[in-house]
Amino acid sequence: MELAMAQKPVKSGAKPARRTKARPYHLGDLKEKLIAATEALILEKGVDGFSLREVARRAGVSPAAPSHHFGDAQGLLAEVAYLGFRDFADALAAADARGKNPATRLHEQGLAYVGFALSHPARFTLMFRQRAFGAGHTGLETESARAFSILENAIRAATGTAPDEHLSQDGFGLLLATWSIVHGFAHLALEGQLDHAAGERRIGILDVILPLTLQHLPAARPG
Amino acid sequence: MELAMAQKPVKSGAKPARRTKARPYHLGDLKEKLIAATEALILEKGVDGFSLREVARRAGVSPAAPSHHFGDAQGLLAEVAYLGFRDFADALAAADARGKNPATRLHEQGLAYVGFALSHPARFTLMFRQRAFGAGHTGLETESARAFSILENAIRAATGTAPDEHLSQDGFGLLLATWSIVHGFAHLALEGQLDHAAGERRIGILDVILPLTLQHLPAARPG
DNA sequence: TGTACATCAGTGAACGCGCGTTCACTGATGTAC
DNA sequence: TGTACATCAGTGAACGCGCGTTCACTGATGTAC
Numbered sequence: 001m002e003l004a005m006a007q008k009p010v011k012s013g014a015k016p017a018r019r020t021k022a023r024p025y026h027l028g029d030l031k032e033k034l035i036a037a038t039e040a041l042i043l044e045k046g047v048d049g050f051s052l053r054e055v056a057r058r059a060g061v062s063p064a065a066p067s068h069h070f071g072d073a074q075g076l077l078a079e080v081a082y083l084g085f086r087d088f089a090d091a092l093a094a095a096d097a098r099g100k101n102p103a104t105r106l107h108e109q110g111l112a113y114v115g116f117a118l119s120h121p122a123r124f125t126l127m128f129r130q131r132a133f134g135a136g137h138t139g140l141e142t143e144s145a146r147a148f149s150i151l152e153n154a155i156r157a158a159t160g161t162a163p164d165e166h167l168s169q170d171g172f173g174l175l176l177a178t179w180s181i182v183h184g185f186a187h188l189a190l191e192g193q194l195d196h197a198a199g200e201r202r203i204g205i206l207d208v209i210l211p212l213t214l215q216h217l218p219a220a221r222p223g
Numbered sequence: 224m225e226l227a228m229a230q231k232p233v234k235s236g237a238k239p240a241r242r243t244k245a246r247p248y249h250l251g252d253l254k255e256k257l258i259a260a261t262e263a264l265i266l267e268k269g270v271d272g273f274s275l276r277e278v279a280r281r282a283g284v285s286p287a288a289p290s291h292h293f294g295d296a297q298g299l300l301a302e303v304a305y306l307g308f309r310d311f312a313d314a315l316a317a318a319d320a321r322g323k324n325p326a327t328r329l330h331e332q333g334l335a336y337v338g339f340a341l342s343h344p345a346r347f348t349l350m351f352r353q354r355a356f357g358a359g360h361t362g363l364e365t366e367s368a369r370a371f372s373i374l375e376n377a378i379r380a381a382t383g384t385a386p387d388e389h390l391s392q393d394g395f396g397l398l399l400a401t402w403s404i405v406h407g408f409a410h411l412a413l414e415g416q417l418d419h420a421a422g423e424r425r426i427g428i429l430d431v432i433l434p435l436t437l438q439h440l441p442a443a444r445p446g
Numbered sequence: 447t448g449t450a451c452a453t454c455a456g457t458g459a460a461c462g463c464g465c466g467t468t469c470a471c472t473g474a475t476g477t478a479c
Numbered sequence: 480t481g482t483a484c485a486t487c488a489g490t491g492a493a494c495g496c497g498c499g500t501t502c503a504c505t506g507a508t509g510t511a512c
Binding site for chain 3: 051052053054063064067072073
């Protein structure tokens with residue numbers, strides 16, 4: 001019964017190319033490659049321009065391959081957002097450590113916040129979109145909460161509020177004002193609203209605007 | 224030659240429904256309906272959830288109908304963004320007029336800025352996305368420039384800068400700080416980051432945070 | 447006031463496209479004995 | 480050290496879907512005379 005055998009798809013005329021070392025069957029680092037491809041794609045085309053197939057294509061892999069690492073497309077996006085928040089929180093923590101008193105801690109954090117957004121626009125945009133979307137990725141929630149707590153702690157130090165105390169209305173206002181101003185500046189810059197001011201000047205202007213909010217800090221107390 | 228006649232698609236068995244007054248062939252207000260459907264759809268599904276076919280479906284019209292009014296899908300989005308900026312600029316102008324001196328003018332504008340964003344989240348998000356995208360809609364550019372100039376004029380009044388003068392570094396900083404803080408607050412609120420604070424309190428907090436920036440205004444001069 | 451005709455504003459079928467995901471499969475790797 | 484076998488990480492074809500746009504068409508409206 002030749003027919004039965006013919007059901008198996010027949011390779012086209014040419015010999016199948018032999019696998020070379022350069023392109024083994026198991027890649028080992030596919031997970032990292034997919035993450036990198038995702039960031040690159042979002043950088044080029046925006047978050048809406050993302051597609052799982054295009055990412056697979058860029059990683060040189062079949063469209064079904066990513067599912068083994070991330071489940072579905074949403075899983076990949078959540079993972080990228082998680083990694084973003086992890087690095088973001090690290091950057092804020094490092095900046096905070098550079099500050100010598102509450103005012104400079106907040107100033108450094110603000111510079112780091114905007115610096116991160118401008119250096120990693122794809123990540124930054126995706127991070128907040130995923131968080132808003134409520135992706136059920138526990139790491140994402142943990143790391144974004146950590147980022148927020150770094151800001152909150154500096155505000156607590158600035159206002160002399162103990163960890164078990166509620167922030168005063170003014171403290172809460174200060175926290176929100178600081179967050180808003182850096183978040184807004186980052187968005188305006190990423191949206192291209194600030195393009196008339198060149199790169200250097202754009203980030204330099206932060207040294208002017210951050211103090212407008214931060215000069216309202218109560219006298220620094222040992223944090 | 225019956226065959227030739229049969230090429231014309233044959234209506235299915237039932238009589239074609241007679242057009243009623245309630246559903247005339249020419250709608251007259253289809254343009255407005257499409258715009259309203261677009262805003263409703265974006266409100267529900269986000270800007271990415273928009274599709275021309277779904278909008279047509281909601282307006283009760285065939286997928287080809289919108290092309291007669293807006294050209295293509297992008298044309299419809301640009302138009303909605305344009306209308307958004309027009310209303311936005313109007314709201315800022317009205318707020319500005321309510322202010323009695325530069326400080327209160329800016330305060331009122333800030334409240335109006337965030338108020339608009341929270342009352343029309345779909346429009347607000349789309350507006351800035353379209354502007355960033357650089358949609359070639361002249362009305363959009365005109366109206367967004369008008370909105371910006373309302374803010375700029377109040378800053379000029381606050382800093383005593385004549386229309387033909389360049390803003391000082393401090394004036395530019397003040398402008399950017401004000402814009403950033405309201406833009407950032409609006410984004411945080413729309414992204415759901417402020418959900419722990421209820422609606423009333425959310426907008427009330429603006430009365431706390433705006434002064435953090437605005438108290439730095441030089442003494443008000445007759446504007 | 448009527449009529450011919452151009453233009454406007456719809457229809458609905460069809461197009462080709464890229465998408466996410468599923469499926470049966472197989473090569474590569476790791477592990478137990 | 481070898482070998483059997485389970486599991487891991489890929490392939491590539493196929494699925495059904497919704498999309499934006501095009502097309503030939505036609506009913507409704509407006510205008511010139």
